[in-house]
Amino acid sequence: MARKISMKQAINEALDQEMKRDPSVIVMGEDIVGGAGGDGERDAWGGVLGVTKGLYAKYGDRLMDTPLSESAYIGAAIGAASCGMRPVAELMFIDFMGVCFDQIFNQAAKFKYMFGGKAQTPVVIRAMVGAGFRAAAQHSQMLTPMFTHIPGLKVVCPSTPYDTKGLLIQAIRDNDPVIFCEHKNLYGFEGEVPEASYAIPFGEATVVREGKHASIVSYGLMVHRALDAAAALAKEGVECEVVDLRTLSPMDIDTVIESVEKTGRLICVDEASPRCSIAADVSAQVAQRAFKALKGPIEMVTPPHVPVPFSPPLEDLYIPSAAQVAAAVKRVMAGGRN
Amino acid sequence: MGAAITPILMPKWGLEMRQGTVTSWLVEEGADIAVGTPIVEVETDKISSVVESPDPGRLRRRLAQEGETLPVKALLGVMADADVPDAAIDAFVAAYVVPAAGADDESAAPAHAFVEVGGLRVRYARRGAEQGVPVLFLHGFGGDLDNWLFNIDVIGEFAPVIALDLPGHGQSTPRLPGAALADLAVFVERFLDAIEVPRAHVVGHSLGAAIAARLALDAPARVASLALLNGAGLGPEINAAYIEGFVGAASRRELKPVVEQLFANPELVSRQLLDDLLKYKRLDGVAELLAQLGAAQFGGGRQAEQPGRELARAGKPVLVVWGREDRIIPAEHAANAPPGATVHVFDGAGHMVMMEKAGDVNALLRRHIA
Numbered sequence: 001m002a003r004k005i006s007m008k009q010a011i012n013e014a015l016d017q018e019m020k021r022d023p024s025v026i027v028m029g030e031d032i033v034g035g036a037g038g039d040g041e042r043d044a045w046g047g048v049l050g051v052t053k054g055l056y057a058k059y060g061d062r063l064m065d066t067p068l069s070e071s072a073y074i075g076a077a078i079g080a081a082s083c084g085m086r087p088v089a090e091l092m093f094i095d096f097m098g099v100c101f102d103q104i105f106n107q108a109a110k111f112k113y114m115f116g117g118k119a120q121t122p123v124v125i126r127a128m129v130g131a132g133f134r135a136a137a138q139h140s141q142m143l144t145p146m147f148t149h150i151p152g153l154k155v156v157c158p159s160t161p162y163d164t165k166g167l168l169i170q171a172i173r174d175n176d177p178v179i180f181c182e183h184k185n186l187y188g189f190e191g192e193v194p195e196a197s198y199a200i201p202f203g204e205a206t207v208v209r210e211g212k213h214a215s216i217v218s219y220g221l222m223v224h225r226a227l228d229a230a231a232a233l234a235k236e237g238v239e240c241e242v243v244d245l246r247t248l249s250p251m252d253i254d255t256v257i258e259s260v261e262k263t264g265r266l267i268c269v270d271e272a273s274p275r276c277s278i279a280a281d282v283s284a285q286v287a288q289r290a291f292k293a294l295k296g297p298i299e300m301v302t303p304p305h306v307p308v309p310f311s312p313p314l315e316d317l318y319i320p321s322a323a324q325v326a327a328a329v330k331r332v333m334a335g336g337r338n
Numbered sequence: 339m340g341a342a343i344t345p346i347l348m349p350k351w352g353l354e355m356r357q358g359t360v361t362s363w364l365v366e367e368g369a370d371i372a373v374g375t376p377i378v379e380v381e382t383d384k385i386s387s388v389v390e391s392p393d394p395g396r397l398r399r400r401l402a403q404e405g406e407t408l409p410v411k412a413l414l415g416v417m418a419d420a421d422v423p424d425a426a427i428d429a430f431v432a433a434y435v436v437p438a439a440g441a442d443d444e445s446a447a448p449a450h451a452f453v454e455v456g457g458l459r460v461r462y463a464r465r466g467a468e469q470g471v472p473v474l475f476l477h478g479f480g481g482d483l484d485n486w487l488f489n490i491d492v493i494g495e496f497a498p499v500i501a502l503d504l505p506g507h508g509q510s511t512p513r514l515p516g517a518a519l520a521d522l523a524v525f526v527e528r529f530l531d532a533i534e535v536p537r538a539h540v541v542g543h544s545l546g547a548a549i550a551a552r553l554a555l556d557a558p559a560r561v562a563s564l565a566l567l568n569g570a571g572l573g574p575e576i577n578a579a580y581i582e583g584f585v586g587a588a589s590r591r592e593l594k595p596v597v598e599q600l601f602a603n604p605e606l607v608s609r610q611l612l613d614d615l616l617k618y619k620r621l622d623g624v625a626e627l628l629a630q631l632g633a634a635q636f637g638g639g640r641q642a643e644q645p646g647r648e649l650a651r652a653g654k655p656v657l658v659v660w661g662r663e664d665r666i667i668p669a670e671h672a673a674n675a676p677p678g679a680t681v682h683v684f685d686g687a688g689h690m691v692m693m694e695k696a697g698d699v700n701a702l703l704r705r706h707i708a
Contacts, residue, residue: 166620196512197622204589207609 008187010161014168028064029090074100081123094127108177109152137307142271155249157181159223161191166200203250211239214265219245228322264295274302297336299328346415352487458511462502466494475501478544482508488696512623517634523552551645563655572646573671578639602663602688649676661687
């Protein structure tokens, strides 16, 4: 499958192929058609970072530029989903999700349960997540744990273009509301992607590197930091297994447990704030289900519990690094912090 | 030095292999070994196998360390007769340079090409010698051209080789021209037309063998000879649980025990092999197409068509090879080979005999098409 494309292109291709396949798929969001310096229809900009570029020319009014009011258009997308459409709403930065929590938490996530299973809400909300973009505290958060906490929502955060395309197609075909988290610093990341359509089922983690000494569990951009750490540690004779969760709700904890039962050591790497994080969740589940397999304490590598700093040197310090991951592995190998 | 010294090189298994890891040496330094002796075990991200000695002689040097990852054509060890002085071997090792990737035409050429056949986009590989009747490789149900990764480069050293992804398989368009053997045989004929090959030695594995037999009966002018490896089409039985399991498996956990049935040694099934299969099976349309083809050809554990049993009237040279531990199609079907066929059944191999007994199968193929 020699063809390599970026994660941004993978998102565009998934939207394109699903819009072509299913006329009920519509796309809405701020500036997804034009604006931001383009001169209207002939030079549609395709979103703040150009992810939806080219789709308006193919599908016209099935893409809708919305007013700068997240609560209004996320609500509209959820309403359209409950009436039979398959809307994909782009919310730009996940940080803005706060103004539409009622629509997401209390409506979209609950319809199926409040209406006796008779209502479906096949909406996808795409949003950029993560730090490292020099965009300060209000545009840099990794809010994956907040959505994972809500029953009724599905949460996806891919690390490669292949996974991005297959998981976004699955998200669009899925009959439940899906929060699709795209790390902005992975948009340019390239990988091999088949041209044909394919769907990757939710709740299936992948082992992206095999190893026998320690299991590093992560998702999103941090998978790459984990792989960098594993490559560095391999030179010192420490073989790490790296598990990419891919979807956080549902979560494939079985693959994590299987890996920990093999290695006996767990290091969770999460770009979200440390309290009530994905790392904390995975750690707790492993401690409950595979305590006897553990040869040492579980390590969590996360940012400090502070808002993402605007100062570039501080922001770089804030984001977990491969060196921090490697240091955590070594701590566990040495028997823990004591 | 020169002819008396035989280098043991990192092999190139498959078009995309760039490097391999030496997992273990199977022969001690100083041991005298015969042709075909497994010398060293090598693992790629797809599969592991052994490097066999190309000549008789003594293993004089083990250069690669166990656990070491080296590029294709790196010097792993040196064989030479006992009378070759150590100094000559040291000089050979010192002078050996690993050819850079892309330095020769072979690795610089694109690994695959695509051609349009009857509205379907077909991926194929065409390599090897320029002269002679080409050898066409047809994979089996759910397979792709990478099933031949231990074979096509070796056979390519003395004949032109062509391997394709059958329609609905690998990276060819996920659509079938029809689910009968005749439909698939006609498709292979159209493919040969498209790449302007009038006649070929046809090597078929499993379902590919049944297609090859059908082609030899329906279009004898296109077939120079037949090699049927663990072939369908030679008897009625087939493992229905395997076919249904392969079609139905939706996750790595479900797929692993199914795919393990293909090999006498289930450890050959790597995570990468399963991931690649899942990537294929998840393409839109593939699950339905495999179900359709499986039901049409192998529904209820019976092979619907058995053209291999009519081959006597085709009058072609036929080679039949089987792994005795085949759990998909019983090796007993080898007894139904046409009169005059060369038949080999190997112990220690299952359904994927061309992988598990690659050296032996390559030697047989070479003799068969000579």
